[in-house]
Amino acid sequence: AWGVWRHSLETGFPYQIEYRLRHRDGTYRWTLGRALPMTDAAGRITRWIGTCTDIHEQKLASEEREVIAQELSHRIKNIFAVISGLITFAARAHPEFKGIAEDLRHRVTALGRAHDFVRPHSARSRPEAEQTSLHGLLDALFLPYQSTTTPRLQVDGADVAIDDRSATPLALLFHELATNATKYGALSNDIGTVTVTSLIDGNDIVLVWQEQGGPKVTPPETTGFGAQLIDLSASRQLGGRVVHDWAADGLKVVVEVSRAALSRG
16 A cells, blocks of 8 residues: 555555555454545645545455355356266267267357356456457467467457457357368368458447468358358347358458447446
8 A cells, every 4th residue: 555655646646545454443444545636736746635435345245246256157167067068978879969969069168168258257267368358258269279389260450348248149159160160161271270350340340250271162052050150149149240251262251240239338
């Protein structure tokens, strides 16, 4: 607290800090200290006006809410793991559905990875990337698809804010694209790459998925479940639209959504 106060005295920045203050009964209580500088006509600080507010109950309540949120989040994460295990178990009993079961399990895993990114964290478990970061979410989703030597999925462009509501459809959408690229597209060989670029266009966000270096692309004759899931995530859940460009040298997918659809903040 003294260090922050000295910094404010030296720079003139407003002072604000939470610290524990010893009460007259010997207990320590959380206190919020604030101070603002008052200046004269020449801009020189003449005095400081400050307050000390007892926030002990609010601090304890906040810590309790964080513990409860983390416990609920941990249980949800366990549910994802149980569902994946049940899918694997069911596939053993019905080998003819192994391919479908594997795709479903990977989708559940992607949802779990998205939830783990945006869930409440402690200081120790919090991801390195900001939890409202689109780029941070995509980096977490793409980690299983990356090469151990050279990054094959690159995220570029302007980072934009997301929230827990948009993380799920984004995870499904980009998981499907990455899975298809691994099976049929740029990630199906050793030299192909994928670039995801996020652009800000007024109140809209444009997400561009571009594959390069993969096998020659041919448009599909029918719309598969994966493509329907991509469209469902983009249009119905995010209120946007998705356009596929089946160029021979690499698939390009453009997703347009409003900024408000990605973050309520």
